[in-house]
Amino acid sequence: MNGKSNDLGLYALHLNQDDPKKNTILRLNRFNLIKLGKKLSQFPKNAIVLDPFSNNVIEFQDRNNIKKSGIIVIDCSWTQIDLVFNRKFKMGRKLPHLLAANSVNYGKWDKLSSAEALAAALFITGFKNEAEELLSKFPWGKSFWEINKDFLNEGLKKDK
Numbered sequence: 001m002n003g004k005s006n007d008l009g010l011y012a013l014h015l016n017q018d019d020p021k022k023n024t025i026l027r028l029n030r031f032n033l034i035k036l037g038k039k040l041s042q043f044p045k046n047a048i049v050l051d052p053f054s055n056n057v058i059e060f061q062d063r064n065n066i067k068k069s070g071i072i073v074i075d076c077s078w079t080q081i082d083l084v085f086n087r088k089f090k091m092g093r094k095l096p097h098l099l100a101a102n103s104v105n106y107g108k109w110d111k112l113s114s115a116e117a118l119a120a121a122l123f124i125t126g127f128k129n130e131a132e133e134l135l136s137k138f139p140w141g142k143s144f145w146e147i148n149k150d151f152l153n154e155g156l157k158k159d160k
């Protein structure tokens with residue numbers, strides 16, 4: 001493994017609910033960094049699902065699972081979020097509190113784009129190069145690491 005994102009199973013359930021020009025997953029897909037699907041059944045059964053409503057916060061210990069089965073982001077519109085997440089996911093994980101740096105929701109707590117959510121999950125589980133590779137494709141990528149560095153490092157300390 002050379003620390004490249006496409007060595008890992010990175011998946012997006014792409015529901016096509018918002019402006020394709022601003023969508024972060026379609027951008028990652030253009031760089032071949034994520035696999036898209038329209039149904040969860042297209043992805044490995046035990047993949048971790050990034051779910052802002054989960055009771056479980058992602059932690060370093062999820063690393064092996066990500067290596068084995070991958071990680072899924074549900075790429076929907078924030079305006080449809082309650083409808084889309086109207087069920088519990090067995091492997092659901094929420095992120096610790098983080099600030100969005102993307103141009104649509106800059107400065108808002110927990111309202112991350114799909115790319116930010118995936119990158120934060122990878123960083124927390126020790127896939128730092130992969131995380132940085134994803135956000136290097138966005139003009140606001142560096143800003144995400146900058147404004148969240150204390151919160152991300154705080155989470156890592158707790159895992160030790």
Ligand SMILES: C[S@@+](CC[C@H](N)C(=O)[O-])C[C@H]1O[C@@H](n2cnc3c(N)ncnc32)[C@H](O)[C@@H]1O
Pocket residue numbers: 018022023024025050051052053072073074075076077078081093094095110111112113114115117118
């Ligand atoms: C609601 S979509 C918004 C997509 C956005 N339109 C884009 O172009 O990236 C963002 C997805 O990222 C993940 N996500 C965002 N914030 C999260 C959090 N705090 N905890 C867990 N997952 C989160 C979820 O899978 C969520 O559905």
